[in-house]
Amino acid sequence: MHRSPDEQWSPPTGSWASSAARRRNMQAIRSRDTEPERLIRRLVHAQGLRYRVAARPLPGLRRTADMVFRPAKVAVFIDGCYWHGCPEHYVPPKTNPGYWSGKVAGNIARDRDTDRRLSEAGWTVLRFWEHESPDACALQIAAMVSKLRPRQT
Numbered sequence: 001m002h003r004s005p006d007e008q009w010s011p012p013t014g015s016w017a018s019s020a021a022r023r024r025n026m027q028a029i030r031s032r033d034t035e036p037e038r039l040i041r042r043l044v045h046a047q048g049l050r051y052r053v054a055a056r057p058l059p060g061l062r063r064t065a066d067m068v069f070r071p072a073k074v075a076v077f078i079d080g081c082y083w084h085g086c087p088e089h090y091v092p093p094k095t096n097p098g099y100w101s102g103k104v105a106g107n108i109a110r111d112r113d114t115d116r117r118l119s120e121a122g123w124t125v126l127r128f129w130e131h132e133s134p135d136a137c138a139l140q141i142a143a144m145v146s147k148l149r150p151r152q153t
Helices: 021-027 035-046 097-120 134-148
Strands: 052-055 065-069 074-079 124-130
Touching: 021 052, 035 065, 035 074, 035 097, 074 097, 074 134, 097 124, 124 134
Parallel strands: 074 124
Antiparallel strands: 052 065, 065 074
């Protein structure tokens, strides 16, 4: 929907956006293909490993992992420090703290639930923070996938 510049913006019914600028800012945040994800994927791919990107490890679970190695049953998540409550880097928001802190707490609870469900289904879950060394992450991923990958006879 296109609006004329003089038309006043108002959030859609049920929207949490407090202003047009905030809404644009929040819509611009990437949920996949972030720079840390791309760096780690490039390094893992260079080691000869192949994977699915932004895929559901379990068909009935409406959650996606950043990298999925199906034969090895390894799901990799590269978590953003703000959105997933990094103990080192998370800074509570100054604007609308009740909403945002609740959202981050919900993300953390969902992450733990996802880990539990995947583990119960026989998957290995690897989680990394966006600030961790891509090289170290890629080495850990490659080691785990190599260890768990079914051997071809």
